[in-house]
Amino acid sequence: MTINQLLALLYPPGSAKSLTPDQEQIVRHPGGPGWVMAGPGSGKTEVLTVTVLRLLYVDGDPVQADRVPPESIFVTTFTEKAARNLEDRILNYRASLLLADPTLASVDVSKLRIGTLHGLANDLLQEFRAPNYQNVRLMDEFEQALFVREHMSLIKQKNPPVEIAFWQAFDWMFTPLKWPPATRSTKPPSRWNSTQALVSLLNRMVENRVSVAGLRAHGGQLQKLAELFDEYVLHLRNNYRCDFSQLQSRFLEFLSTPLGQSFRDGDGTAANPGIRWVLVDEYQDTNPMQEEIYFQLASRSPHNLLVVGDDDQAMYRFRGGSVECMVTFDQACQAFLGMPPAAVTRYSLVDNFRSHAGIVSFFNDYMAAFPLMGTAGARSPKPAIVARKVLPNSYPAIGRIEGASKEDLALQFAQTVADLVSSGKVNDPSECCLLLKSTKESPNNAGPYVAALRDLGLDVYNPRNKTFMDQDEVKGLLGAILAIVDPNRRYALDPANGGSVPRAEPKFRDACDALMAAHSDLRDYIQDARAAILAKPGAPFDANLQELAFHIMSREPFSSWQADPERRARFARLTNLLEAYSSTPVLDPATGLARPGVTRGFLRGSAHFPGEVFGAWLGSFYHLFLTYVVDAGMNDDEEDDVICPAGRVPVMTMHQSKGLEFPFVFVGHMGEGVKVGPSHHLETLFSAYPSNPARSFAHRPDGERAEMDMIRQYYVAYSRAEYALIFLGLKSHFTKHAVPCGPTKGWLRHRTQPL
DNA sequence: CTGGGTGCAGTTTTT
DNA sequence: CTGCACCCAG
Numbered sequence: 001m002t003i004n005q006l007l008a009l010l011y012p013p014g015s016a017k018s019l020t021p022d023q024e025q026i027v028r029h030p031g032g033p034g035w036v037m038a039g040p041g042s043g044k045t046e047v048l049t050v051t052v053l054r055l056l057y058v059d060g061d062p063v064q065a066d067r068v069p070p071e072s073i074f075v076t077t078f079t080e081k082a083a084r085n086l087e088d089r090i091l092n093y094r095a096s097l098l099l100a101d102p103t104l105a106s107v108d109v110s111k112l113r114i115g116t117l118h119g120l121a122n123d124l125l126q127e128f129r130a131p132n133y134q135n136v137r138l139m140d141e142f143e144q145a146l147f148v149r150e151h152m153s154l155i156k157q158k159n160p161p162v163e164i165a166f167w168q169a170f171d172w173m174f175t176p177l178k179w180p181p182a183t184r185s186t187k188p189p190s191r192w193n194s195t196q197a198l199v200s201l202l203n204r205m206v207e208n209r210v211s212v213a214g215l216r217a218h219g220g221q222l223q224k225l226a227e228l229f230d231e232y233v234l235h236l237r238n239n240y241r242c243d244f245s246q247l248q249s250r251f252l253e254f255l256s257t258p259l260g261q262s263f264r265d266g267d268g269t270a271a272n273p274g275i276r277w278v279l280v281d282e283y284q285d286t287n288p289m290q291e292e293i294y295f296q297l298a299s300r301s302p303h304n305l306l307v308v309g310d311d312d313q314a315m316y317r318f319r320g321g322s323v324e325c326m327v328t329f330d331q332a333c334q335a336f337l338g339m340p341p342a343a344v345t346r347y348s349l350v351d352n353f354r355s356h357a358g359i360v361s362f363f364n365d366y367m368a369a370f371p372l373m374g375t376a377g378a379r380s381p382k383p384a385i386v387a388r389k390v391l392p393n394s395y396p397a398i399g400r401i402e403g404a405s406k407e408d409l410a411l412q413f414a415q416t417v418a419d420l421v422s423s424g425k426v427n428d429p430s431e432c433c434l435l436l437k438s439t440k441e442s443p444n445n446a447g448p449y450v451a452a453l454r455d456l457g458l459d460v461y462n463p464r465n466k467t468f469m470d471q472d473e474v475k476g477l478l479g480a481i482l483a484i485v486d487p488n489r490r491y492a493l494d495p496a497n498g499g500s501v502p503r504a505e506p507k508f509r510d511a512c513d514a515l516m517a518a519h520s521d522l523r524d525y526i527q528d529a530r531a532a533i534l535a536k537p538g539a540p541f542d543a544n545l546q547e548l549a550f551h552i553m554s555r556e557p558f559s560s561w562q563a564d565p566e567r568r569a570r571f572a573r574l575t576n577l578l579e580a581y582s583s584t585p586v587l588d589p590a591t592g593l594a595r596p597g598v599t600r601g602f603l604r605g606s607a608h609f610p611g612e613v614f615g616a617w618l619g620s621f622y623h624l625f626l627t628y629v630v631d632a633g634m635n636d637d638e639e640d641d642v643i644c645p646a647g648r649v650p651v652m653t654m655h656q657s658k659g660l661e662f663p664f665v666f667v668g669h670m671g672e673g674v675k676v677g678p679s680h681h682l683e684t685l686f687s688a689y690p691s692n693p694a695r696s697f698a699h700r701p702d703g704e705r706a707e708m709d710m711i712r713q714y715y716v717a718y719s720r721a722e723y724a725l726i727f728l729g730l731k732s733h734f735t736k737h738a739v740p741c742g743p744t745k746g747w748l749r750h751r752t753q754p755l
Numbered sequence: 756c757t758g759g760g761t762g763c764a765g766t767t768t769t770t
Numbered sequence: 771c772t773g774c775a776c777c778c779a780g
Contacts, residue, residue: 079770118770141769175766176771244770319769405775438767444773445767655768671773677767713768730774735757 001101002061003028003054009100010050010093023047026306026347027054030063033298033339034306035329036347039385040363040719041354041661044308045082048075048281049089051306055277056107057097069273070111072266074297076120078282082659083115086281113275117290118244121251128263130254136242142628143580144243148202149195149624150584151235154228163188169221172681173197192627201225202232204682206245207320209288214689222689239585245320248289255296265300276304282658283309283329287320288695295336303337311380312367313716315655317709318679324697327380335694348382352719354661357387358397359725362751363718370711370743372704391723400727400752401666402734410448413666413728416755417649418456426663429458429649433662434728435717437669439651446651449668453649461648469504469630472511473558473567474574478626479512480522480552481545484529485603485613485621492622501622502630521556530611538607538614545582545601549575581625600624654717665721667714670729670740670748676706707739714740727752 001009007027011018019027023043026036027050038044052075055068077083090109097104113120125133139147149155154163167189171179174197179189188194205212205225216226236242242250254260266274278298280286286294286309298305307329314323325332330341352360364384367373401416403409413434420426438445439462450460468474482505486492489509492501516523529551533541543551552558553571561567582601600621606614650662680702690696699705718725727734727741727748734741734749741748 116770177766247770316769318767440767442765444765653768673772675772732757732774 001058003058003063004061006054006058006097007050009097010053017046019043019047019050020349020351022347022349022351023050026349027051028063029306029345029347031302031304033303033329033333033337033344034347035344036306036308036349037380037382038308038310038349039352039382040310040313040716041352042349042385043351043353044281044349045086045089045659047349048279048308049086049093051279052086052090052112053093053097056109056112057104067107068276069270070107070109071113072273072276073112073114073279074120074275074277075112075114075279076117076281077114078116078285078658080116080119082281083119087112087114117293118247121247121293124263125247125251125254128254128259130250130257130259132250132253133242136240137583138247139241139243140580141244142577143241143584145195145199145628146581146584146624147235147239147241147243148199148232149191150587151232151239152195152198152228153231154198155191155195156587160188163194166221166224167194167197170197170201173200173678192623198228200678200682202229203243203245204320204686205229206249207287207289208322208683208686209292209691209695210686211689211691214691218689245289248293252289252293252296255293264297274300276300278305280305280307281309283307284311284314284323284326285309285316285319285321286325287322288325288690288692289320291322291325291332291695292336292692295332299337303333303339312712313658313719315658315709315713315716317683317705318677322683322697323712327377328697332695335692350383350385351388352385353388354722355387355389355719355725356391356397356721356723357389359718359721360385360387362398362725363715365751366718366742367711367715369747370707372707373711378708389722396753397721397723398725398727398752399755400729400734400748401755402729402731404731406443406448406730407452409668409728409730410452412755413449413668414452414456414458416726417453417458417666420664421458428646430461430646431663432666433650433652433657433664433720434666434668435652435654435657435720436667437654437672437713439653439656445669450651459648460651461645462651468570468573471567471570472515473561474570475508475511476515477549477552477558477571477574479508479510480515480526481548482508483512483516483526484533484548486618487530487533487611490609490612491615491618502626504630505622505626515557519556522552522558525551525555533605533613534611537605537610539605541603541605541613544599544603546575546578548603549578577625577629654713657720658716661720661722663722664724664726665717666726666728667717667740668728670727671733671738672710672740674703674707674710674739676702680705710739726755 007019007024023046026034026047029051036044052073054064055073056070057067058064059067075086077086094109115123122138154166164185164187167179168184171184174189174193178193189197212226212229215222236246255264262272264275266272275297278294280294294305307326309326311323311326314321314326330344333339333344334341368384373379401409401412403412417429417432420432421429426432434446434449436446441447441450441462446462450462453460492505516526553562562571582599584600586599586602603617604614606612608615612618684699684702687696687699729741735746737745
């Protein structure tokens with residue numbers, strides 16, 4: 001079928017949906033590098049979906065003579081959720097195409113290479129049995145931190161002068177609270193904070209494609225960093241581990257092996273046609289490592305690499321995302337493929353089908369009003385977004401709520417939502433979304449808003465509220481473990497240890513005490529376990545840590561709680577955390593090597609303090625495991641494919657809201673100032689040592705990049721709104737200067753009315 | 756009602 | 771270090 005026939009089937013005459021000429025042009029992209037600037041609400045997911053369908057089903061067309069085998073199409077999105085969404089859309093359209101032409105069923109859509117780059121890299125390395133990925137355990141964030149803490153010489157060895165000198169060179173990795181400035185010349189940061197900082201350094205070296213040799217040649221602490229990197233890579237190989245960043249570099253490594261080349265280029269047989277098309281969504285958040293992977297995948301002529309994104313919506317610098325990859329895509333084609341910039345086809349999608357015209361003109365103005373965003377190279381040149389949504393009546397679509405205090409602001413917000421619901425202006429509370437920088441339910445973040453909504457009887461959906469550790473079953477289970485391993489809180493209360501025992505420890509104990517008081521089943525088990533330990537000081541336990549947790553979970557009330565899906569999901573996550581911890585090998589202090597057969601899960605009674613587990617284990621459990629899980633602030637579970645369940649007001653971070661839209665959007669945190677953080681420092685530092693000098697970016701000063709990041713983050717938030725956009729701030733936010741309120745003081749106030 | 760000084764409380768975002 | 775509440779001066 002031709003492209004015209006395909007489009008006629010997808011959008012039959014008279015159907016509500018169709019493609020605009022701009023969108024259609026992209027679907028007809030003839031091949032070679034394609035560079036799509038897609039503004040907010042411009043239908044880029046639809047365009048990607050139809051482009052994939054075109055590759056799969058079109059033949060005999062001037063643009064495409066033959067169908068592309070599904071396994072030759074490599075499509076990546078930023079999140080798993082977005083990947084599922086794209087796949088669903090493809091499958092839905094496929095179903096309607098099959099009605100018209102049942103023979104299309106012969107195309108096996110399940111062979112499409114579609115997912116996040118991390119997911120695809122993991123799958124492909126396994127599928128091809130890549131030698132550098134055999135029997136490797138992919139560690140999540142938690143395991144990586146434990147691994148670094150356990151193995152890296154810098155953290156393991158107690159050698160303050162060396163550590164202090166090293167960390168002083170990277171002192172911007174630490175907030176004053178993490179490493180008090182007054183102590184910086186005499187004391188290194190805590191073990192745990194050093195671990196976190198080292199993990200960031202190691203990850204960013206990979207993501208930013210830093211030349212380790214270049215760092216080493218620089219000497220000084222950068223040389224030390226290069227040595228630490230080599231040490232880390234060695235530990236990973238020796239222990240058959242991999243982390244999220246290294247997963248990508250191993251995939252890139254794989255692509256340069258004969259096996260990888262045959263995956264990429266095919267072997268001339270129908271069974272292995274190689275990769276022919278690479279489509280990348282959310283390209284503005286790509287990092288230099290990923291950029292190199294995409295160009296490697298597309299290295300076969302004619303280099304069918306279609307990237308789609310919006311540089312104005314880049315918001316993942318903290319993860320190594322470099323908006324420069326998007327802004328200078330034409331130069332990348334030159335650097336990687338030797339193609340002149342003119343050979344890159346440029347497309348833009350500037351029609352916005354999402355928002356009220358007042359909202360579109362507002363966010364256009366907002367972005368353009370900052371002098372910084374008008375400077376050369378700040379944004380890809382593209383026309384302003386054009387409002388195309390047809391709305392029945394005109395009304396002021398943007399407003400503001402000025403609070404006298406945080407609590408007053410929250411109250412006014414909640415009343416506004418309640419009024420919208422009761423007056424029928426919205427059909428459901430889920431149509432009113434609250435967007436914040438952080439959705440943690442603390443006084444400066446979502447706390448007051450959530451409390452005010454609940455006071456008015458409105459239910460809230462806030463899965464990323466980091467309250468996992470506040471759930472009864474989580475506190476109770478951790479408390480029960482503590483009740484067995486440290487029965488009298490001797491270790492926790494010992495002043496020698498007390499300082500570094502997590503402050504949440506009493507919370508876990510109290511939760512367990514309450515459960516024990518109410519449930520004899522649990523009480524009996526804990527008492528029996530305590531008696532058994534007391535009876536045999538110094539003896540190994542029958543159960544390891546995970547088994548201990550399972551025993552506890554088989555007792556009341558935990559066993560009945562298993563019937564509740566939400567609680568069961570939390571048990572599963574806690575079990576995973578315990579499993580990751582238990583599987584960490586224990587190193588012999590003398591040799592530095594893993595002791596065979598011994599892991600963190602291994603339990604033995606203390607000979608010194610009868611009734612307790614031995615001290616080293618307790619220390620590590622309190623300081624490593626508990627400190628991490630409390631500090632990381634685990635999120636509660638969220639429903640997989642539901643944006644927000646009906647009847648509840650969604651509370652989201654601006655990051656989470658990327659790609660989504662809501663009828664009424666309320667944006668808080670309007671008083672924020674520009675903050676230069678470790679991301680900016682790291683980027684500046686590492687940009688001097690690029691692996692690929694042809695792709696080193698001349699960066700602006702940190703402060704300018706930090707300001708642009710903040711402008712973009714709020715631009716994303718503002719462009720989510722369909723019918724109304726309401727700013728939530730204190731009076732001072734609107735009268736003084738704050739970036740979310742525009743480039744000058746009072747900028748936003750002149751453009752909005754108080755509600 | 757605006758602006759500045761002081762003192763306290765809390766320190767993201769994610770594959 | 772930052773944002774916010776609070777207080778006081780103009």
